[in-house]
Amino acid sequence: VFADGVPSPVDADAHATDQPGLAPLVITADCLPVALAGPGGVAVAHAGWRGLTSGVLARAAEAVDAAAAAVGPGIGPCCYEVGEEVLDAFAGLDGVADDRMLDLPAAATALLAEAGVVEVELSGLCTSCNPELFYSHRRDGARTGRQAGVAWLQGPPRRTGAGA
Secondary structure, three states: OEEOOOOOOOOOOEEEEOOOOOOOEEEEOOOEEEEEEEOOEEEEEEEOHHHHHOOHHHHHHHHHOOOEEEEOOEOOOOOOEOOHHHHHHOOOOOOOEEOOEEOHHHHHHHHHHHOOOOEEEEOOOEOOOOOOOOOOHHHHOOOOOOEEEEOOOOOOOOOOOOOO
């Protein structure tokens, strides 16, 4: 979803804007919050295994012509055991799956590179291994909290609409 004014809340796996003062936001527990920046603005994506395999990062990168990304805390390969159907979905990406463990940050990095994002920063933090810092659905179950991933452009908001 690309916002060019003050939007109503929208349920989507990625949000982008080119407007200073607007702050696209995603909520995560174990999925990766990914912030992207480029000459077209900023975007944030909620990148779990389904989002990664459906192309959410490529679409977010394209929306803002992203050159850089920051991958926030998410469940790490140390804690993310998955089934065959999930492993099969990542079969085309080298180094992201080992036996039954999936490396979401490695998958995100590979997919960002495919999308032309040249600079990627990884937090390196596992939400499941750090209960004092992060919520984790995998660790705590459905009653856990969430963290937010946000990006923004600095500067005064641009006026849009009638009278702008």
